[in-house]
Amino acid sequence: MTLLKTLAPYDFPSSDAVENYAGRQLLYINWERHRMFSRPFVLALAPETLFGEIIDTHMTDCFSYHPDWAQIDWRAVRWLNGSRPVVLDRNKSLADNGIGHKDLIRLITPGLDGIAGSGY
Amino acid sequence: MDMKVSKKLGLKERYTMMTRDLAWDTTFQPMDKVFPQVGYEGIKIHDWNAWEDPFRLTMDAYWKYQAEKERKLYAILDAFNQNNGHLSVTDARYINVLKLFLGSTPPLELMAARGFSMVARQMVGAGPRVACMMQSVDEYRHFQTQIHSISNYNRFYNGLDEFAHQQSRMWYLSDGKSFFDDAITAGPFEFMVAIGFAFEYVLTNILFVPFISGAAYNGDMAAMTVGFSAQSDEARHMTLGLECIKFMLEQDPDNLPIVQRWIDKWTWRGTRKLASVGMMMDYMLPKRIMSFKEAWEIYFEQNGTALFTDLARYGVKVPKCFDQTIEEKEHITHQSWIGFYMKPDATPFHTWMPQPEELDWLSEKYPNTFDTYYRPVYEHWIAQEKAGKRFNNKTQPMNCQVCVSTIKFNEPGDPMEMCFRETVYKGEKFHFCSDHCREIFEDEPEKYVQTFISSHAALQGKCEPEGTDVNAHDYRPGARMHAYWRMDKRASGDFNGSEDQKNFAKWRAQATQN
Amino acid sequence: MTSNAFIAFQKNEETRCIVEAIVDDNPAAVVVDQPAMVKVDVPGRLVIKRATVEEKMGRDFDLQELQLHLITISGHLDESDDEFTLSWEA
Ligand SMILES: [Fe+2]
Ligand SMILES: [Fe+2]
Ligand SMILES: [Zn+2]
Numbered sequence: 058m059t060l061l062k063t064l065a066p067y068d069f070p071s072s073d074a075v076e077n078y079a080g081r082q083l084l085y086i087n088w089e090r091h092r093m094f095s096r097p098f099v100l101a102l103a104p105e106t107l108f109g110e111i112i113d114t115h116m117t118d119c120f121s122y123h124p125d126w127a128q129i130d131w132r133a134v135r136w137l138n139g140s141r142p143v144v145l146d147r148n149k150s151l152a153d154n155g156i157g158h159k160d161l162i163r164l165i166t167p168g169l170d171g172i173a174g175s176g177y
Numbered sequence: 178m179d180m181k182v183s184k185k186l187g188l189k190e191r192y193t194m195m196t197r198d199l200a201w202d203t204t205f206q207p208m209d210k211v212f213p214q215v216g217y218e219g220i221k222i223h224d225w226n227a228w229e230d231p232f233r234l235t236m237d238a239y240w241k242y243q244a245e246k247e248r249k250l251y252a253i254l255d256a257f258n259q260n261n262g263h264l265s266v267t268d269a270r271y272i273n274v275l276k277l278f279l280g281s282t283p284p285l286e287l288m289a290a291r292g293f294s295m296v297a298r299q300m301v302g303a304g305p306r307v308a309c310m311m312q313s314v315d316e317y318r319h320f321q322t323q324i325h326s327i328s329n330y331n332r333f334y335n336g337l338d339e340f341a342h343q344q345s346r347m348w349y350l351s352d353g354k355s356f357f358d359d360a361i362t363a364g365p366f367e368f369m370v371a372i373g374f375a376f377e378y379v380l381t382n383i384l385f386v387p388f389i390s391g392a393a394y395n396g397d398m399a400a401m402t403v404g405f406s407a408q409s410d411e412a413r414h415m416t417l418g419l420e421c422i423k424f425m426l427e428q429d430p431d432n433l434p435i436v437q438r439w440i441d442k443w444t445w446r447g448t449r450k451l452a453s454v455g456m457m458m459d460y461m462l463p464k465r466i467m468s469f470k471e472a473w474e475i476y477f478e479q480n481g482t483a484l485f486t487d488l489a490r491y492g493v494k495v496p497k498c499f500d501q502t503i504e505e506k507e508h509i510t511h512q513s514w515i516g517f518y519m520k521p522d523a524t525p526f527h528t529w530m531p532q533p534e535e536l537d538w539l540s541e542k543y544p545n546t547f548d549t550y551y552r553p554v555y556e557h558w559i560a561q562e563k564a565g566k567r568f569n570n571k572t573q574p575m576n577c578q579v580c581v582s583t584i585k586f587n588e589p590g591d592p593m594e595m596c597f598r599e600t601v602y603k604g605e606k607f608h609f610c611s612d613h614c615r616e617i618f619e620d621e622p623e624k625y626v627q628t629f630i631s632s633h634a635a636l637q638g639k640c641e642p643e644g645t646d647v648n649a650h651d652y653r654p655g656a657r658m659h660a661y662w663r664m665d666k667r668a669s670g671d672f673n674g675s676e677d678q679k680n681f682a683k684w685r686a687q688a689t690q691n
Numbered sequence: 692m693t694s695n696a697f698i699a700f701q702k703n704e705e706t707r708c709i710v711e712a713i714v715d716d717n718p719a720a721v722v723v724d725q726p727a728m729v730k731v732d733v734p735g736r737l738v739i740k741r742a743t744v745e746e747k748m749g750r751d752f753d754l755q756e757l758q759l760h761l762i763t764i765s766g767h768l769d770e771s772d773d774e775f776t777l778s779w780e781a
Contacts, residue, residue, distance in 0.1 A: 059622060061624060071605055072628060072633065077637045079637075081636075089595070090593055092585075093515070095515050097574075098570075119570065139597065158606065161597060161599065163597075175553045177554035187771070188771055231770055232758075232768065242755065242756070242758045390725045390727055393726040394727075405701050405728070409758060409762065411761075415763070466725060483694030483766075487694070
């Protein structure tokens with residue numbers, strides 16, 4: 058239950074409601090144990106966007122700076138949506154993969170723990 | 178006993194006559210109509226006269242001492258400028274710490290001034306009204322002197338001139354802006370706990386004591402004197418914050434749970450805000466007097482323990498986040514510097530990799546964490562730089578919905594894992610940097626759904642310079658953030674190779690040769 | 692363990708006298724020297740006496756003049772014409 062106290066009615070819209078993105082939705086991407094990138098990055102994409110396209114363009118553009126990127130065994134990778142393990146198909150769209158507005162997709166690459174195993 | 182006839186009134190009598198005796202209760206209008214805000218937060222007050230300023234500072238004495246402070250300050254600033262004082266700093270990297278400090282702090286001082294004048298209007302008792310009014314004037318003075326000192330450097334170095342424009346727009350300034358926006362939109366008592374107590378008493382020492390002493394150590398007379406002149410007001414501000422806490426707790430036992438929640442909330446919000454101050458101490462001062470970790474131990478842990486041991490008699494507990502901040506003191510400055518270093522195009526100040534002896538200093542100061550987690554990535558980046566591949570992360574950040582920090586902190590207990598928290602409110606997902614921020618959100622979601630996150634606003638097409646056609650076929654949202662931020666390109670990028678670096682070397686050579 | 696009350700000043704001629712006065716009046720005082728500032732820690736209770744400061748300065752001194760040089764304090768404050776004290780209970 059809210060603890061907000063006010064002197065007058067208080068009702069304001071969310072700044073980032075999906076309606077504000079003209080048919081697109083926000084998606085956050087993080088590569089676990091590769092903290093060199095400091096924080097996840099955010100994209101606004103149509104829900105029809107293929108998940109493979111996100112890997113091949115956005116993730117590759119950003120993460121290929123890391124020497125581990127080329128070492129990834131893509132058959133062994135796992136994914137989380139927030140804290141929930143999910144199976145994602147690169148040939149399906151965001152919507153068909155069950156990825157909604159403001160979901161955080163986390164890539165786990167077993168055996169790769171960053172520079173000198175530091176998590177970075 | 179010899180009788181001495183005192184010509185002057187004593188301090189206590191003078192204070193009573195000049196403050197409380199000049200106040201009155203309204204009769205044409207009922208008091209609760211005149212002071213509508215002091216009741217709605219749920220704080221119960223029975224006797225406003227129980228609040229007394231222990232400094233017992235009266236308005237006439239206030240003006241006298243403040244005028245004296247200004248005279249001293251400007252005498253030093255004049256001398257600094259007459260002697261090309263900017264060239265006596267340790268090295269030109271130092272200037273960047275000023276860009277960050279002077280580029281972010283003045284607007285926050287202004288918000289403090291506005292907040293305290295609002296609270297001064299709302300408080301019923303004469304004691305807090307006068308003390309809040311003085312603090313408001315103090316904060317306005319800080320705002321002005323800091324802006325004035327920007328001019329001492331702005332004529333020589335790049336990137337200082339658009340701080341006012343950038344305050345509401347720049348990604349890394351959003352945490353401070355949101356901190357004050359949150360406080361000033363709360364009621365008067367919460368504002369007092371937020372700024373007067375959590376920020377001034379518990380946290381401001383970290384900003385102004387070791388950091389400003391560090392400015393002096395790096396040969397910067399001007400920043401030192403501006404910082405210490407502001408800080409000379411802080412003892413009064415800290416006292417006001419502590420008095421407010423004691424006053425609320427003494428007035429009614431029902432106030433305790435409300436006050437405790439505010440202490441928990443605002444100590445955490447302030448801690449998040451200080452991550453970048455810690456980074457300035459550990460990474461941006463070429464000569465360092467102490468590490469952020471050491472400063473945190475002295476000014477937060479020891480001093481906070483003294484404070485909360487004392488307040489235990491009212492039932493107040495140490496802030497919930499206390500243990501987490503102790504774990505994080507080993508990490509947050511490194512995580513912050515990594516966050517800034519990897520984004521060289523997105524700040525109007527330069528970043529750089531530490532020099533070998535600086536890496537060794539960090540290893541020595543952070544024996545539990547630096548070599549394990551942070552040195553390897555720095556050494557990797559240093560090698561990359563030598564190979565002409567300086568890191569530049571072009572992506573846009575994810576931010577915490579409450580503190581608006583980029584989400585860059587580790588899971589408590591595991592420095593290799595990121596900490597993520599989320600919640601769903603009215604069908605929409607919200608993300609946080611920590612349990613504490615999630616709890617703050619869940620207590621008042623109506624407030625925090627409105628948070629301004631610059632990367633989100635950019636993706637909505639809201640961050641465009643005037644005249645941009647958002648319907649053009651080649652329009653890409655967020656592609657013109659530089660123009661939106663009014664970023665001076667010369668001021669961004671790595672320090673090595675920057676115009677500031679070259680100019681400083683040239684001017685210093687001119688100053689020491691014929 | 693008794694908590695420390697503390698006070699810090701900008702370093703200058705006046706505060707040199709003030710710190711000397713504190714050291715005289717508070718036998719447990721520990722003075723910490725840092726660039727441009729000086730901090731004094733005293734377990735439990737720290738007192739500054741006007742009379743001692745006047746003796747060190749060789750002139751009249753109003754305790755409110757401390758405001759000009761203060762950097763930070765720790766402890767509950769009480770100020771009268773003759774004494775400025777900072778203290779922690781427990
Ligand atoms: Fe201030
Ligand atoms: Fe202040
Ligand atoms: Zn947060």
